[in-house]
Amino acid sequence: MTATQFAPAAMPDTDAQKRAVDRVAEAAHRLNDAVQRAIAAGYSVELVRTSRHHDGSGNWGDQIVPTVREKGAEKSA
Numbered sequence: 001m002t003a004t005q006f007a008p009a010a011m012p013d014t015d016a017q018k019r020a021v022d023r024v025a026e027a028a029h030r031l032n033d034a035v036q037r038a039i040a041a042g043y044s045v046e047l048v049r050t051s052r053h054h055d056g057s058g059n060w061g062d063q064i065v066p067t068v069r070e071k072g073a074e075k076s077a
Contacts, residue, residue, distance in 0.1 A: 035066075042071040 014022075035045045046067045054060045 038068060044069045044071070 031047075035047075038045050046069075047064045048067055049062045050065050051063045052060050053063055
């Protein structure tokens, strides 16, 4: 019996910007799925911007944290 030969798979030829956008999009998709699961389990979820991250050269991004309440819990104002 001959040994199986494996070759590394070629990575898609994408630039850094596309990879960065794809990473954020994938994380957002996972977050949206988690929010839907929490709602199905009887929780309310609010995403709150806590800060805006700057890199010093004009680029920025919002950072968030979840606020989760059990069903029937009153939201504090």
